[in-house]
Amino acid sequence: MRIIVCKNYEELSEKAANIVASQLTLKPDSVIGRATGSTPLGMYSKLAEMNKSGEIDFSDVISFNLDEYYPIQKENSQSYDKFMKDNLFSKINIKPENTHIPNGEATDPIKECDEYERLIKENGGIDLQILGIGQNGHIGFNEPDASLSSRTHLTNLTENTIKANSRFFASSDEVPRQALTMGIATILKARKIILLANGANKSRVVSELLNDGINTSVPATLLKTHPDVILICDEDAYYGTRLGVDIGGTDIKFAVVDKKEVKFTDKIKTPENADGIVNAICDKINEIKDEYKIKNVGIGTPGEIKNGLIYASNLPFKGYPLEKAVSDKIDLFVTVDNDANCAALGEIIFGSTNDCDNLVLVTLGTGIGGGIIMNRQICHTKNNMGEIGHFIIKPENGRKCPCGQEGCWEQYCSSNALVKDVGEAAKQNKDSIIYKLMTEKGTLNGEIIFEALDMGCEVTKAVYKKYIFYLARGIESLANIFGPDCIVLAGGVTLQGDKLLAPLKAELKKDIRVEISTLQRNAGALGAAML
Numbered sequence: 001m002r003i004i005v006c007k008n009y010e011e012l013s014e015k016a017a018n019i020v021a022s023q024l025t026l027k028p029d030s031v032i033g034r035a036t037g038s039t040p041l042g043m044y045s046k047l048a049e050m051n052k053s054g055e056i057d058f059s060d061v062i063s064f065n066l067d068e069y070y071p072i073q074k075e076n077s078q079s080y081d082k083f084m085k086d087n088l089f090s091k092i093n094i095k096p097e098n099t100h101i102p103n104g105e106a107t108d109p110i111k112e113c114d115e116y117e118r119l120i121k122e123n124g125g126i127d128l129q130i131l132g133i134g135q136n137g138h139i140g141f142n143e144p145d146a147s148l149s150s151r152t153h154l155t156n157l158t159e160n161t162i163k164a165n166s167r168f169f170a171s172s173d174e175v176p177r178q179a180l181t182m183g184i185a186t187i188l189k190a191r192k193i194i195l196l197a198n199g200a201n202k203s204r205v206v207s208e209l210l211n212d213g214i215n216t217s218v219p220a221t222l223l224k225t226h227p228d229v230i231l232i233c234d235e236d237a238y239y240g241t242r243l244g245v246d247i248g249g250t251d252i253k254f255a256v257v258d259k260k261e262v263k264f265t266d267k268i269k270t271p272e273n274a275d276g277i278v279n280a281i282c283d284k285i286n287e288i289k290d291e292y293k294i295k296n297v298g299i300g301t302p303g304e305i306k307n308g309l310i311y312a313s314n315l316p317f318k319g320y321p322l323e324k325a326v327s328d329k330i331d332l333f334v335t336v337d338n339d340a341n342c343a344a345l346g347e348i349i350f351g352s353t354n355d356c357d358n359l360v361l362v363t364l365g366t367g368i369g370g371g372i373i374m375n376r377q378i379c380h381t382k383n384n385m386g387e388i389g390h391f392i393i394k395p396e397n398g399r400k401c402p403c404g405q406e407g408c409w410e411q412y413c414s415s416n417a418l419v420k421d422v423g424e425a426a427k428q429n430k431d432s433i434i435y436k437l438m439t440e441k442g443t444l445n446g447e448i449i450f451e452a453l454d455m456g457c458e459v460t461k462a463v464y465k466k467y468i469f470y471l472a473r474g475i476e477s478l479a480n481i482f483g484p485d486c487i488v489l490a491g492g493v494t495l496q497g498d499k500l501l502a503p504l505k506a507e508l509k510k511d512i513r514v515e516i517s518t519l520q521r522n523a524g525a526l527g528a529a530m531l
Ligand code: GLP
Pocket: 035, 036, 037, 038, 039, 040, 066, 067, 131, 132, 133, 134, 135, 139, 140, 141, 161, 165
């Protein structure tokens, strides 16, 4: 399934209309399957405009509607027959004899369904099927059920659908209790399908569609078996309200994101054991989920994720099924990913680099972490992708790394490596400014290093020059491998801003866009929300 996320309903309608238009350009006598409901209205009015301006021609088009209430008189203001005439057929040059809608007035509905199915076949089958989606996951009127009828059939509407559709009728009592609808197999036989969804009230079902396996209780998931389906949705339907959780060694951070707007943030101390972490996360979710109408929870955690189990050295997760443990306790969709991946996603959605499609995030902290985003998606493999701190920057006489290799990049360019190198240089140069500062303050950290640089300390300058040299070589290599639109740097040393960026840019031998994260430690929770 291909997914197109549009900024708003206007864009969604335009994209969908353009797909129909290109179908008609390629095959002017196409058989188009049509949906009713409020979702395709914008697309229908664009198609009418395009027809009026001569851009597209419907004179050879054959149209089959998905469904119709049963029983219903054609002239009833809520019949799909009337809907189609009012909203499309009266506005385009389609021949009335080429428009087909199941007959809600039929005395023998079973015969009507068989005849409808036969007619579709006789016309060569559907080339392009347009679909909306019900809040309960129905397509056409294929309601959630233990087993689904495959061909055009008479069906009972669920309470949920009657309630959702009552907005078009004077009261819910007036909504017909049955409908005639193309079956799932009728729909899946279409050569191409576009599925439209807009508005926050569709965000839950869109998540079910994308996250659930194929199952008959969300009939739209069966579309995943079709080779050519495009889901076109707006940001409201795609994102909904989400909670992001970023588990760190010290704190767990929370961020509620509605579309792309941050509505709430919070932080708690990280409990000591795995169950304590899960309970603390679930308590917070229960506290806020109703207020913010949260549908999805994304969790970022340090460590490797293998077959749903987390292995983290700094947390009590030694093969721990975090996603399952949280999902078992709350009735929401939960997704877990590596924290650096989440931070990279946060950067590309919320950061100053939100104009990029491809990005590499490099976190210069205790070690070097990273997240790789290509085409606005996190890059994953089963083999722990993104361990950029462990590519070899110095193959000969390289420093030993706890990972077992020698010469890893993080041994030269993490914030810790810088502090360690400056500390060693200071001890060998007891008359240096840095040595004086270090002994005065009884410690050494990034701030003191930059204070020494500001004071013109030659010893610190020499170490920093080397640090920048290795940093630049690493960044050039990442740029060569991934060809990102931007490399974003985050973590300890990057809080120095231009004092890092300016010498780094001067050292780079490639024209690479490098930026310092504007989100820093908040990127993880924000990105987790968008998993
Ligand atoms: C109706 C129709 C469906 C339609 C769905 C969503 O009941 N039978 O074909 O896709 O509900 O309607 P809307 O677009 O108004 O949300």
